[in-house]
Amino acid sequence: MQCGYVPNGFKCNYIVPVPKVKDCRTKSLTCDDFRGIAISPILSKVFEHCFLDRFKEYLNSADNQFGFKKGVSCGFAVYDKLSISLLVMDILLTCALLISLRRLIKSTTMVYS
Numbered sequence: 001m002q003c004g005y006v007p008n009g010f011k012c013n014y015i016v017p018v019p020k021v022k023d024c025r026t027k028s029l030t031c032d033d034f035r036g037i038a039i040s041p042i043l044s045k046v047f048e049h050c051f052l053d054r055f056k057e058y059l060n061s062a063d064n065q066f067g068f069k070k071g072v073s074c075g076f077a078v079y080d081k082l083s084i085s086l087l088v089m090d091i092l093l094t095c096a097l098l099i100s101l102r103r104l105i106k107s108t109t110m111v112y113s
Contacts, residue, residue, distance in 0.1 A: 010047065013038040 017034040022026055039046075052059070061069060066077035 009041055010044040011038050015039075 001094070015038055018037050019029065019033055020035055021033050027033075064080070066072050066074065066080075081082045
């Protein structure tokens with residue numbers, strides 16, 4: 001780590017295609033029916049865990065990242081997007097109400113003037 005050099009062997013992975021579909025025998029498969037799993041060398045994984053253990057307090061992720069983050073699940077992402085959508089809807093409804101109220105006031109002042 002002091003040299004700032006990552007050995008080439010740490011950068012090499014084996015990609016293994018794994019079928020996404022449960023019933024591979026009756027359906028004809030395409031490339032979209034597979035996902036790749038990267039198999040890393042064991043020494044690379046040990047180094048990665050040691051590195052993360054030592055430097056995890058300095059490595060942060062964005063607040064809106066929900067996948068592959070400890071203690072955060074898909075439910076948090078759904079809640080976050082739903083709350084943003086509800087906030088936007090509230091703002092739009094408030095604007096529509098204010099526009100309607102303004103038109104109502106304008107039309108009543110025209111009648112009485």
